[in-house]
Each structure stands twice: as C-alpha cells, then as structure tokens.
Amino acid sequence: MIEFPILTLLVLVPAVGSVLVALISKRYPDLVRVAALVASVLTGGLSLWVLFAFKSQNADFQFVSQHTWIKPWGISWHLGVDGISLFLVVLTGVLFPLVIAGVDPHHDHKRYLSWMLMLEAGVMGSFISLDLFLFFVFFEIVLVPMYFLIGGWGYDNRVYAATKFFLFTMVGSAFMLVGIIATAVLAKADNGLITFDLVKIAENADFAASTGRWLFFAFAVAFAVKVPLFPLHTWLPDAHTQAPTGGSVILAGVLLKMGTYGLLRFGVYLFPEAAVWARPLFLTLAVIGILWGAIAATMQTDLKRLVAYSSVAHLGFIVLGTFALTTVALTGSVLQNISHGLSTGALFLLVGMIYERRHTREIAKLKGLQKVAPVFAAAFMVVMLSSIGVPGLNGFVGEFMILIGSFATARWWVVVAATGVILAALYLLWAYQRVFHGEPDDDNKTFPELRWKEASLLLPFIALIVFTGVFPKPMLNRIEPSVNKLLEHVEQHSDYRRPEPAEPVVPAEAEEAAAETAAAETAAAETAAAETAAEGEG
Template identity: 45%
Template sequence: MSHFPYLSVLTLFPLVGALIILLLPKGADQVVKVFALVWSLLSLVITGLAAYSFVPSGPRFQLVESYPWIPAFGVRFAFGVDGIALVMLALVALLTPIVVLASWHDAEKYAGAPGITGKRSTKAFFALMLCLQTCMVGVFAATDVFFFYVFFEVMLVPMYFLIGSYGGPKRQYAAVKFFLYSLFGGLLMLAAVIGVYVVSANLLNGRGTFDFSTLANLNIDPGMQKALFLGFFIAFAIKAPLFPFHTWLPDAGGQAPAGAAVLLVGVLDKVGTFGFLRYCIPLFPDASQFFAPYVFALALIGIFYGAFLAIGQSDLKRLVSYTSVAHFGFIALGCFAFTSQAGVGAVLYMVNHGLSTGALFLVVGFLAVRRQSVRVEDFGGTHKLVPLISGAFFIAGLSALALPGTNSFVSEFLVLIGTFTVNTTVAVIATLGMILAALYVLWMYQRTMHGPLNAAQPKMVDLSTREKWVIAPLIALIIFTGVYPKPIIDVITPAVKYTMQDIGKHDPQPSALSGGGK
C-alpha cells in the first residue's frame, strides 16, 4: 500500500472525535458542539482529498487497503471504493456537519413534542453522531463481506440511542421497532454470509474467503445462489426500506430528532440499495435475474403505496418518511433493470434523495421548533410569517417530486428510460407514480404554507444565521446538480458498468436500429 490510507483514516477519524468528546469536562456543552462541528468538517476535507485521488477511468476499486484480522477464516480489514461507494462517502461527509449544526439544541429538548422537556446529555448526543458516521463510512468502504456485515449491524446501536433517547413522545417504541426489524434482517444476512464462506471453501479447495473480488468470480450453483440471495436481499430490503419491509420507517422517521432523521433516511437507508448493487447482483447473478420480476412488482407497489399513504398523513415527518418508500421503489427498479442507464439513475437517485429528503426533514424541523408541532392542521398561511423557510420548503418539495431543473429529475428520468428498454409496461406504470408525487408534495405545501393564516400560530422568526448555513448548501446542491449532474454521473458510470459485467448484461439496442436501415 503506497498511497495515503484515506479510507481507514476516514473510518476511524469520527470515532476518535467521539472519544475526545466523551473526555471533555462535564458542562462544556458549547465546546462539545463546536468540536463536533469542526471535527465533522475535517472529515469532509479528508473525503474531498480522497475523492481527488480517485480516478473514474481507473481500476474498479481504488484507495485499497487490507490488513489481517482473523487469518483462520480469511477475514481482513479490507477497504476500497468504486464510484458508487465514493459518492455515498461524499454524501455522508456532506450531511454530517450539516446535521451537527442543525442539531445544535436537539440534546436539550425535543422540539415539536409538547410535554417533553428536561436536559439530556449533549456529550452523548454528539458522540453518538460521530460514532454513527464511523459506521456509515465503514459500511460503504468495506470490501470484505464479513467486515461489511459488522458495520451493517453495529450502525444500529448509535441510531437506536439517538431515536430512543432524544426522539419524540413515542421514541422508545420507534427505536425498538427500528432495532428489531434491522436485527432480524441482519440475522438472515449472517446466515447467508456463513453460507457464502462455506460455498467458497467448497469451490476453493477448502480455503474459504470473504473477499468481495474473489467471491464475485466464483461459479456458485444457481439453486444455492437463490437461497443466499434471499438472505442478503431481505436484510437490504428491510434497511432500504422496500415494500413490504418498510413499516419501521414512518415510526422511526417520525420520532427521531430532525438531524437524526436526515441521517436515517438520507444515508442509512441507502445501505440497502447499495447492498443490492454491491453484493446481491455481483455475487448472485443468476438469482438476481430470477428474482428481478418479483423485485419489480414490490417496487411498483411501493411507489403507489408510499404515495397514497403520504397523501393521507397529518404528521409532516411521517409524510416525508412515506415519500421515501415511494422513492425507494424507483431506486429498486433502477438496480434490477440491469441497464447502465437505470443503474446510473439508481445511484444518482440515492445521492439526490439524500439531498432532497434531508432538506425536507430539516425544514420540518425548523417549523417544529417554532410551532411546537409537526401536525399539518396546526399550520396554514405560514408563508406570511416565515418566507425564507417557506421558500426552502418549496425548493426541497420540487426536488422530491422530480421537477425538471432539480436534482431528482435527472435520476428519475435515467431510471425510467433504462427500465423502459427492458420492460415497457413496468416503466409506464412507474411513470404514473410521478403524478402522485406531485400531488402529495404540492398538497402538503399548500396546506401548510398557503391559504388563510392559522390564527393559533404564534409569531414566528424566520431562518436564523445558523439555520441559513444549515439549509443553504442543500438548496444550492439541489439546483446545481439538477442543472449540471455530469461530475457525479462520470464517477458513477464506470462502477455501474462493472456491475453489469458481473451479471453478464449489456444495454439493449433500440429496436429502430436493429430493424435494419438498408
């Protein structure tokens, strides 16, 4: 290893910051907050340097590191990133300091939940945030399947405490439900991980391995592939969440503090769809093609189911959570269409969803602080009181409905056009879901921001300087990547093409060209 160990440093750096926070003197809350913000910004700088060292046209996995861990079973601390993992690391690095700044007062009391008061540990809150960042970096950077599984499971712990200790009135129920669902999926994955090791040992003369590159080149029996695929797929579908494994999300997203909800829906959920592309498809290509029609069916149901439930919600945070169920339906379509356009669109959608949904959760958090409520009926005409918050809400909403000119449009377009070339019916049905997205976003905005002013609303102050610094980067990226997504697409495309090669798929030629133009 001749290069700087960016990935191991990025993984350990937030954890070191968390330990330092815990060693700071009791009562130094302001110092804790400033330190957490500066430390997360340094992580962003290191991520930027790592991204600068990445060559999109270079080898599939770059910035590779590997250190022995459990030699008897061939387990290693193995790191490496392709373009898909790199953009997810960038999303983690970007959202973490934004969330730290947005959560400046979240440890003191839960804003938006009447009756919940009392001081809570600021040190523990921000230490948990940095521990969560370590887990998020590790899960995207690991190239050893067992090492990935460890991060996949451990990341539940800090999020469990963030929801259960700092969330809303039903925080304990939501935290336990989140933990149990994810733990169940993790146990299924553990069985599949053990199965992969046993199969690899049989195919490699007794020398089992967890190395991704080695496993991807094994010729596993198609029947065994189906069983192993399901173990990984169900765990990832729960994490995503894909219908019908989604029921933990509205509770967890609705009860989590706004900043934690941003990381939960903006990043942690992406581990599921990342897992589809990184593990399910390359390791089990035959099973992936066999189950693809069933995934399409679940994705289409999720698109409409999530949209209809979002329309009927009276709680803003649950509403935003249900929109994510619909969005993940589109991402799943892109993953299992097996075309480069759809695959690139799915990965781009993962990034863009993190930006748009993150912005929505933050704006809802701003409103909750001022109104001490997240119920739609407690608002009305709010634009007259807080025009800047209303404007940010509007732009984030337009991104969520994939309006042309916003970031989500390009990703949704790529998913649909890539799906259309392999299954026209599925693509057409999914396109109808875009109409419902416009309905639930615009209706939510109209009910809260427009109409006659709700006389029960207290006098509100618009965005503070701190809140402007929180929301401005996301709004700027929503617009910039909507107009010029090329830099991200250039990084993603080679990695997606490698994934398509793993499964032996090539983009179909348009029928007009194959018809012969003599």
C-alpha cells in the same frame, strides 16, 4: 512506498472522535461540541479528498487498503471505493458535519454527539468495506447508535419506534449473518481456505443455481428491511416521526442508502444469476412500494409522517432501476440515492424547524406561513420541487434516467411506476398549499422567518440540489464506468444480456436524400482522384 490510508482514516477519525467526546467531562460542553465538529469536518474533508483524487474513467476499486485481520478465518481489513460508492461516501462526509453544527438536540449534548460520530463511522465503513465480515460489523455498529438516538432524543413514542427499528433490523441482520457464513464456507479460495473477500468470491465462486438463490435471499432480506422495501417498510414512518430532527436527516440521507447500496454491491455483484432470476419479484415489490408510499402519503395529517412515506415511494424507484439492469437505469439509481439524500434530508430539516416554531406538525394547524415567512416558504418550495422531480433540480435527473433506462427491460412495471410521479406532485403540492398558502390565523401570525444559522445550514443543501440538477455530468462520468463493469460481470455469470440500442428509423425521403448525397460525394472523390492522376502523368 506505502500509500496514504485515506479510507481507513474515514472510519477511524469519527470513531476516535466518538470515544474522545465520551471521555470529555460534561463540565466542558463547548469543548464537547468543538471536538465533535472537528472530527466530523475532518472526515468530510477526507471524503472530498477522495472525490477530487478519484480517477473518473477507472471502473476498478480505488484507494484500496487491505491487511490481514483474522488470518485463520480469512477475514481482512479490506476497503475500497468505486463509482457506485463514491458519492455515498461524500454524502456521508457532508451530511454529518452539517447536522452536528446546525441541529440542536436540546439536552445531553455529550452522549448525543458521541453517538452521532459512532454512527458516522459505521455508515462510512459500510460503504467502503470489501470484506463480508467487516461489512457485517459496520452494518451492525450503525444499529446501536441509531437506536439510542431515537430512544433518547426522540418524541413521545420514541421507545416504541426505536424498539421497532431495532427488532426489524436485527431480524434482517440474522438472515444476512447466516448468508455471509454460508457464502464464505461454500466459496473457498484456490488454496482451499475460507475467505470473506468480496471481490474474490464475486469473481471466482461458482455457486449452483439453487444455492446462489438461497444465499441471495439471505442477503436480500436484510437489505430490503433497510431500504425499506414493501412490505418490510412499516418501521420507517414510526422511526422518522419519532426521531429527533438530526436523526431523521441522517436516517433519510444515508442510512436507508445502506439498503439500496447493499442490494447492488452484495446482491447483484455477488449473486448475478440469482439477481436476474429474482428480477420480477423485486420489480413488482418496488412498484407496489412506489404506489403504496405515494397513496399513504396523501392520507397523512402529520407533515413529518408524510415525508417519511414519500421516502418509501422514492426508494421504490431506486430499487426499480437497480433490477432493471441497464446502464442508464442503474446509473440513475446510483444518482438518485444521492438526490434523495439531499432533498429528503433537507425536507426533514425544514419540518423540524416548523416544529421548533409551532410545536406541532399537524398540517391542519399550519396555515398561511408564506405571508409571514416568505424566505422560509421559498426554501421549502425549492426542496419540495426537487422531491417531486421538477426539471432543473436534482430529483429529476435520476428519476428520469430510471424510467427511461428501465423501459427496455421492465416496460409494464415502468408504466405503472410512472403514476407515482404524478402522485408525488399531488401529495407534496397539496401539503405545501395547506401549510403555506392562505391567511395565517392567530397561532401562525407570529411564525418566525428563517434565521441566519438556519439559512447557512440549508444553503449547502439547496446549492447541491440546484447544481447537480443543472450539471450532473461530473457525477455521471464517475458512476457510469463502474455500472458498466458491474453489468458486464452480470452478463458473464448469467444468461442475462443487455438490450441492444435500436437502429434509428429513417423516413424514406431522408433515406433517398442521404443516398444521393453519398453518391455525389463518391463521384466528386473519383473525379478528384482522376485529375490528380492526370497531373501526375503530365
């Protein structure tokens, strides 16, 4: 029986949709929009199918599709999804139709939508690829449409920002390509043939310590650029500031997650010994990124640039949890990937709506918007509080798990990183106060209230922010088994051991009471047994 190739369709549907949109004549703009929306909605529906069909207690890769592609080189079309990648697939499937349906590029819709769908195919393929060469292909596919989206539909300095994004990513990709080829050559399969199969290499390859560390860093550089991790983050504020609203939402929502996901899937999983060895470096860079991003955000006068720097800080927390290497911290990191994608993506949407109304993002020129647009202000408040990490919203759960879970193995890094939480509240609340409080001046008195179309676009974001903040258990149940399996793999292939949970400290009085209770229960049981024996003799 041939299983339904659902993961293959997750890639092919948007890819084919992109080609079809490109082939439709510009004389039929409505048909272009409908075709793009149908392709993205169908992909989103398939991602939800994967979510509901996923077996939560199964830590292995599911819905696996594997077919030989380039046999002499050991390259295959190998796709699979586990608890670590599941919700990134769903987030990708949900974000793209929302952006395509709700964000207007203002010109040249045909090319814009074609690039968007090609971008979706590349992102989706990156999250489900289990072949190193195939992953590299999808990783590079993402670069091209994002470059053209920033350069073609961005703001005044869009060409500079797009070029900077392209060059940074290409340099990182060059390191990864060398690492992929070297890994495949050095980790030959049992029959002596080269293989690019991620699972085979991770489970069977036995690299020398120094070799594994060099290979790890070849991959890590590419992913550190994509996260981005300090000090390779300088392309991100420019890219976010100059990208169109739809591009910023996708960039924050899923593109940056290719970096954090890559560190976990292709860094920690492929080279566990090297990842353990490099932990202090990555923990330090993560904490510096948290503080640097937060401090830089407090100094911004452009609202969109402020949100961009907040991403640097939030992604630092995710890297911190990744290299803490505990179940709680790693689960929190995977969860925080999704939370950040929702909250920061929604923030960029709201900032884009402000720009559409006022044609400025300068905080000093925005004032008193709460008086004239209270519903808009309320929506901004909910999303902002999620980004801060207020309990009851999704930003709290992952961040709290990262800090608690990391404390056992990275105590002093956590102490420093915790100040980033305080700084996040500082710069976001300060920005909200400046923009929404006070009396509106003449330029802001006519600021329009949230429209129905905009509300329908924001509602799924806010609903997911609240639901996953109040009830994260379904997500945690699906993430944790795969995280535990990954950590077991790390322990098997390195000298790292997870810290054992501490025994609870029992006060003397409670200990005595417990002993007396146990003695009484034992005496009662002995008496009952004696009575039963006596009745039997009678």
